[in-house]
Amino acid sequence: MTLSLEIAPRVARVSGKGQRWAEARTGGLLALPAALYFLLFWLVPFVSAVYLSFTSYDLAGTPEWTGLANYRRMLADPGFWNSAKVTAVYTVASVVPSIVFGLALAVPLSKPGRYNAFLRALIMIPAAMPLVASSMTWSVIFADQGLANTLIGLAGAEPKPWLTDEGLALWALVIMTTWKHLGLFVIILTAGLQGLPPAVFEAAALDGAGPLRIFYRITLPLLRRTLLFVLVIAVVGAMQSFVPAFLLTKGGPAGATEVLPLYLWATGFTFERMGYASAIAMVLLVAMLALSLAQFRVLRGGDDE
Amino acid sequence: MKAVLTLVVAVLLLPVYAMVAVSSASDANDLGGLSFDLSQLGAHLAQLFGQGGFPLYLRNSLVLALGVAVLEVILSGAAGYALAQLRFPGSRALFTVIVGTLSLSPIVVLVPMYLVVKALGWIDTFQGMIVPFMMSAFGVFLVRQFALALPRELLLSARVDGASELRIFVRIGLPLLRPALLTLFLLQFLAQWDNLLWPLIVANDPGLWPLPVGLSQLQTEYDFSIGLVSTAALITAVPPLALMFLLQRYYVAGLTLGGLRK
């Protein structure tokens, strides 16, 4: 694939009514299952969640219309604000290192060579490890005499209570999720890097540009679309992240890892306040959409709609 | 550079090693060691495979994960390609819904989704476990991003030659999208292989339980062996790892879109 293809404006199509009709027919056919599926399994549940967010619904009987009560309650609910804060910190704390480390590893690993291919294969192994099944192992890794403390002990640090220290527990979760997702990000970024046109780099090298300058001035801008994809996936994944906290800390210690989806789970499925849980989900949704839009804006390539 | 990279990768693999070590642990006092005792691991394996349900759970997991992965590739592949390359009525609306879905917390649709599955009469069936996950916003999004980069001259010349749009999709689009589709296959397989909550809620018949649900029986609040649970996790990891190495050639090389450079 060449650069011109990637960012060139659409090549003029075969035009005419016949072509438009053919595209509409085939497009409709190919997208029909998706349309039905998303309507039935996501749009209907979504619309009902929007509706429920304006009601009091305790998973029994009929939802009772309460207007904005759930949203007002959210403003006064310290549990919600704590969770919102935890989620914000968790998102930044897990997305930034994932992408920075991901890029730092992808740039050297994208170079051709047997050994690099071998390392790329190994780096994907964590992504294949089932998280739910292996959560027990992680709580052992973070236990007092566990692997995490053995490792920092090698560096001369004192053992730390990873999962029971309010300042550390969130970082323990960040470590676990970064471990799990890094490989995938590296592979996607490697893919993007290898798709870049070598000619541009050769020209820059001839002009005497240093590797750092090449990275900032050429690699990063050209990698925009791949970066956008990884960023959107990473941010959405972090903001919806539920499993690590659910399995490892249950939101503790003292609420330090009570991410918003976990709070939402407790509100809906433990306290049985599905209306309020739906309202929280709406706020989370709006926040995520806003962030996704901002990312599209900032990083959008000329060719992306 | 090589040494640094090797070290980083080694550190990333340490937790996997820890899993093996813990699998051979015998009791709560024996957690930190990185040594292992093969006989303990053997004992745990024997205990697991001795349990009646294990082969059944394995089969169910394969049905579930393969079912979802295959459907996902076909359906999300088609939709992603259509959204990227074809103009059809409603495409904008569909894409908006899909991007919105990407941001919708699955927890909050759990109950409505359950009601839909119940209305379809699918409680306690494989389709009840498979169909609600047979597509994903992520999958359509992924394929669309890749399909946007398909070489337009190729599609265009096919059109000029008078090939039908469907034929272009099957003969040109699909082969070129293979890397993305295989990646999607792998990721969805992994996701379903690791899915605990939905099968637990939808399947009341233990004969339908996949591995995570079946194995969660080993781990009740006060009654389990860490070594045994970790051994179960270890075994659970084998099929996805095998699949990953099997598809290696396609997604590592393939994701580079190298095939498109020709």
Add this chain to the structure above:
Amino acid sequence: MTRLSRRALLRTAALATASGLLAACGSDPVAAVPADGVPRGKLSVWLHQTKAYDKVFNPLLHSYVQEFGGVDVTPLYVPVDKLDAKLLTAFAGDVPPDLFKIGGWTVPGHARKGRLAPIMPEAMGVADEKALVQTYDEHAIGSLSYNGQLYGVPIDYTICYLYYRRDRFLEAGLDPDKPPATWEEVAEYSKRLTSADGKKVGLQWILGNPQWTLMQLLALVKGKGGAILSPDAGKATLATDPGVEALRYYGGLGNPKLSNPLSGFGLFATGEAAMLVSGLFAMDLFPTLNPKLTFGKVFDIAPMPRWEAGPPVAPAYTWGWAVAEKSRLQYTAWHFIDYLQREDVAATQLKDASLLTPVKGWEKLPGADQKAIEIMADSAPHADFGPQTPVWNEMAKALTDAADAVAFGKKTPEQAAADFDQAMRIAL
């Protein structure tokens, strides 16, 4: 999506909720007693499993099906921490199992939502509810009623004990035959049992767990003459002297940063914690966590401590068997439950699984360790099941937030107590 008209949106919403509504109406349950009194039908049972209980339950199930040929029973074992979520979705979808095991503390919440069927004396070989109650420990069965209506029969009843490590007591120069009897002594012993680096402690609370937090604090607050909720369960009353003092005491013991994959239970098994509050089931648990833990030699039990100047308080809980209001086989379900609750079964269950069914005269059931049963029998008159409220889960979570905040030094006891009362004002 912007093109969708508002009316279309509303219609879809209405459709979606209608499916919920339909679920709520459903078909009428069949509560009738069959003329011949013979149970029939296919029962579904949901319960959480422990290996030990499985050994008791399975043979029973088979013998029941053999005796009553018209009945088929399908049991489903659900991990204890997932049972509630699974039950909830099933209730919301109107497809609950016929009978299930639930925590007594959740009975008010479910009962208020009309999910539970009242007990059916005819199916249980007694004339009326009163007669049934008389065959059980009155406190235990009393905790399974709501608004004067009984919704279940108790199984797996326990009162809190003080577990302690004899080896740690010896090491610290304390007499292992004289465990602390008061909270003041617990504090004093804890001081002597705590190592300089804080890695080994005396009493360690089970932190972050709503059910245990409630029981631990209940003993402290009630013993000081206070209460977590007002007697009518209408408002929270933790921000009072007893509540604040209890929280202060709670925050002063143990080391919240000690960690173990099995929380307090694991710390006790490793010996990092020398004392722990726990129930009868832990008698069997500890030896499986650490084979070195022999009862009477390495670890031991004592009655729940009390304040020097206060009354004895014995926090307790019980699980119960309940039947779904929507079940079409209520008669059969209660009949089967009755079969599970026989005295000889209770004895085997106690011996093999350390699970106590509080049938009348449970104090004399053979099988369990004598000491454990004696302590429980002595404590039984003070058994306290904690506040009964339909919002139990929210209360216990808010209480855990408060207690953890104090334990981790994030809030003062006064602040935490006030925050708890505030949170409950929203919930109640």
